[in-house]
Amino acid sequence: MIDENTVGAGALSRDGVAADVALAEVRRLRAGDRPTHGGRLFAYVYDPAVPGLDDLAAAAHRESAHVNGLDPTAFPSLLAMENALVGAAGRVLGGGPGTTAPDVVGSVTSGGTESLILAVKAARDAHPEISAPRIVVPSSAHAAFAKAAHYLRVALDVVPVSVETLRPDPAALAAAIRPETVLVACSAPSYAHGVVDPVAEIAAAAADAGVRCHVDACFGGWTLPYLRRLGEPVPAFDFSVPGVTSISVDLHKYAYAPKGVSVLLHRDAALRAPQYFAYADWPGYTMINPVIASTRSGGPIAAAYATLRHLGDAGYLRLAAVTRDAVAGLADAVRAVDGLRLLAEPESTVVCFTATEGGPDLFVLVDELTARGWHTQPQLSYAGLPASVHLTVTASVAPRVAEFGPDLTDAVAAARAAGPVRLPAELAALVGALSPEALTPDLVVGLAAGLGLGDGGPDDGDGPAGGPLPERMALVNTLLDAAPPALRERLLVEFVGLLQRPAWGSDD
Ligand SMILES: Cc1ncc(COP(=O)(O)O)c(C=O)c1O
Numbered sequence: 001m002i003d004e005n006t007v008g009a010g011a012l013s014r015d016g017v018a019a020d021v022a023l024a025e026v027r028r029l030r031a032g033d034r035p036t037h038g039g040r041l042f043a044y045v046y047d048p049a050v051p052g053l054d055d056l057a058a059a060a061h062r063e064s065a066h067v068n069g070l071d072p073t074a075f076p077s078l079l080a081m082e083n084a085l086v087g088a089a090g091r092v093l094g095g096g097p098g099t100t101a102p103d104v105v106g107s108v109t110s111g112g113t114e115s116l117i118l119a120v121k122a123a124r125d126a127h128p129e130i131s132a133p134r135i136v137v138p139s140s141a142h143a144a145f146a147k148a149a150h151y152l153r154v155a156l157d158v159v160p161v162s163v164e165t166l167r168p169d170p171a172a173l174a175a176a177i178r179p180e181t182v183l184v185a186c187s188a189p190s191y192a193h194g195v196v197d198p199v200a201e202i203a204a205a206a207a208d209a210g211v212r213c214h215v216d217a218c219f220g221g222w223t224l225p226y227l228r229r230l231g232e233p234v235p236a237f238d239f240s241v242p243g244v245t246s247i248s249v250d251l252h253k254y255a256y257a258p259k260g261v262s263v264l265l266h267r268d269a270a271l272r273a274p275q276y277f278a279y280a281d282w283p284g285y286t287m288i289n290p291v292i293a294s295t296r297s298g299g300p301i302a303a304a305y306a307t308l309r310h311l312g313d314a315g316y317l318r319l320a321a322v323t324r325d326a327v328a329g330l331a332d333a334v335r336a337v338d339g340l341r342l343l344a345e346p347e348s349t350v351v352c353f354t355a356t357e358g359g360p361d362l363f364v365l366v367d368e369l370t371a372r373g374w375h376t377q378p379q380l381s382y383a384g385l386p387a388s389v390h391l392t393v394t395a396s397v398a399p400r401v402a403e404f405g406p407d408l409t410d411a412v413a414a415a416r417a418a419g420p421v422r423l424p425a426e427l428a429a430l431v432g433a434l435s436p437e438a439l440t441p442d443l444v445v446g447l448a449a450g451l452g453l454g455d456g457g458p459d460d461g462d463g464p465a466g467g468p469l470p471e472r473m474a475l476v477n478t479l480l481d482a483a484p485p486a487l488r489e490r491l492l493v494e495f496v497g498l499l500q501r502p503a504w505g506s507d508d
Helices: 019-030 053-064 076-092 112-125 143-152 170-176 199-208 224-229 269-275 299-335 362-371 395-418 425-433 441-451 474-482 485-499
Strands: 105-109 134-138 155-159 181-187 212-216 246-250 262-266 277-279 287-289 340-342 350-355 377-379 388-392
Touching: 053 076, 053 299, 076 105, 076 262, 076 299, 105 112, 105 269, 112 143, 112 181, 112 212, 112 246, 112 262, 112 269, 134 143, 134 170, 143 155, 155 170, 170 181, 170 199, 181 199, 199 212, 224 299, 262 269, 299 340, 299 350, 299 395, 350 362, 362 377, 362 388, 362 395, 362 474, 425 441, 425 474, 441 474, 441 485, 474 485
Parallel strands: 134 155, 134 181, 181 212, 212 246
Antiparallel strands: 105 262, 246 262, 277 287, 340 350, 350 388, 377 388
């Protein structure tokens, strides 16, 4: 809760507050967050646990925070750093001088989602003659492709992945290509399960059809090449593969840069050209944007630049080795527990497990792990795939691995003892019968209250909006798991809408 005296109208205090007070407020609010450091958080945050790296990135961010990426001629520092980041990413991913892809170019974006939206935009706008463009993606592709399709009014053709291999059949992807298809996409690896798609076959099929092929390496593009150098059997997925026309890699994931930096690479400048937006038909400056945002802070770019310069190739190789060992240790811990099984053998930096027949309720298990200080990510059942628990493993986890096994055993025992969450009969009936369109605001508030989500009522002016989530999320997850995807989407939009309410502050 924010001190009343400091708050006049939300964040806008009457006379302003001292700098140390403002900072103390931020710190107090941050204290309620999941721990970003310490190796016990398996999603959202990528922490290499390298001493001094946070300070370096923060200092570099500060240097360039007010620099504007809107105009590279006004701020050549930013252009130079972006070009250096693109060059590094291009080299890591099989492009550049002396390779089979010497003409790779790219852009720095704000994140994986923006990179994917732009890959779809470039593919769409390369074909103005196609009035109803389509893209083909495996069902394991990141949801950002669906967002891109939605934003850009491109139809999405989803090809299911095998429930055994969690990969798409390249022949099925090839068969889904139509005359209106402008892009075929695949993942290296998929976020949910960490498996690498058969990129070579998919890219060949796309090339045969004369269609672009994007490899979404947002998650793994900075680790797979290093894992290969460490001797792991990583299949070819980069620009060395004929037919791959673009690749995305997020520097704010395994390049361990602070948030806000991804790179979208194209095999050559002609492929990138339709990504740009230019507009001169107004009285102001001619707008020429390679990415979605126009005004962009130089902070994240400078922070990423400093991070890469400091860690270097040897640093990333070392961090990949540490992470690989942590993955192996966590996977062993899962294998050792009766009632759990790996959904996929780890081949990147994800450990994903599910319950066996008669095993513990996974959503209760996730809560039990949270109670023991381990923050994992539950994944709902989907299209024949069981519910699962996702662990994104970063280098910071390594020193914690030995503690995970005993806690997992303990948490499984507790989840078994507690038994599965049972939805109250009226909630189960509601979810079974409800269509997304039938969800009224009253129904949402009632549901949210029943689940212990926020208070759903008007802001009381007492601190930032967003009521606390229940300590245990198993009931919420069980309800969502029982709902079909369209209802899950609608329910979550409504629940998040309830949390996002203005904090008006007091009228003192
Ligand atoms: C494979 C993959 N693609 C795209 C994204 C989207 O990235 P962002 O959250 O940076 O927009 C993610 C995020 O986890 C990802 O794992």
